[in-house]
């Protein structure tokens with residue numbers, strides 16, 4: 001049985017899937033802050049899953065985690081939202097779990113999961129709309145990382161040199177327009193669900209909120225255009241925390257895409273509206289993707305399997 005973990009800034013979602021890819025059990029627990037606490041969270045999540053009814057012997061563990069991930073070594077760097085600067089995650093947990101462990105960037109893992117849920121055919125970009133914005137591209141079942149792992153980092157494409165400052169140092173990045181973190185910061189009012197508050201305030205006519213909301217749709221639509229124009233994927237699947245807004249967000253994005261189609265016969269020919277989809281909420285895509293990534297180590301690398309069994 002394959003186990004996958006999506007280690008998020010506040011919660012860790014873990015699933016066990018069988019050989020057919022069905023979710024047999026799932027657990028959700030709070031993520032600890034800092035490297036040691038992240039290691040503890042991983043061990044606890046796998047232990048809790050192993051105790052769930054229906055979970056047979058665990059053969060591999062995959063972990064999706066934010067930050068820069070060296071998937072070959074399982075090393076995590078700059079996972080700022082977790083309080084992790086540098087962590088040899090696979091090497092730290094594999095000996096204690098006694099099974100092969102593979103680590104992948106969370107968005108890339110979610111892309112693998114979304115692809116499987118989407119029917120595992122053709123090509124797909126998974127566009128994650130969360131605190132930040134990034135995409136993972138999967139073609140013919142293979143995750144496309146690029147030469148240095150940067151493939152899909154569409155959040156830092158500038159679409160307006162006069163736009164808002166981005167944390168990366170540029171101006172007018174897609175993420176500065178549509179990233180939950182950047183937008184909440186510009187809204188700068190109290191509230192636990194700032195993006196929802198912005199949509200509510202925009203509905204009530206607040207001009208700042210109207211502007212921020214329009215910028216979000218503009219940013220997301222720009223990301224969709226970039227992904228189709230560079231990779232010509234069959235589908236762009238949207239997921240991440242911000243997509244909890246559902247149709248309120250999708251309606252705005254559809255209107256943006258319709259406007260560019262109306263202005264350009266070329267854009268119209270791309271049929272972007274037909275390629276955009278929303279990941280169903282509560283689908284465990286990120287954890288499922290992590291489980292699939294984790295299982296790759298067993299088939300890919302015989303050496304690792306042997307070494308970890310004796311770890």
Ligand SMILES: [Zn+2]
Nearest residue numbers: 156166168173
């Ligand atoms: Zn940027």
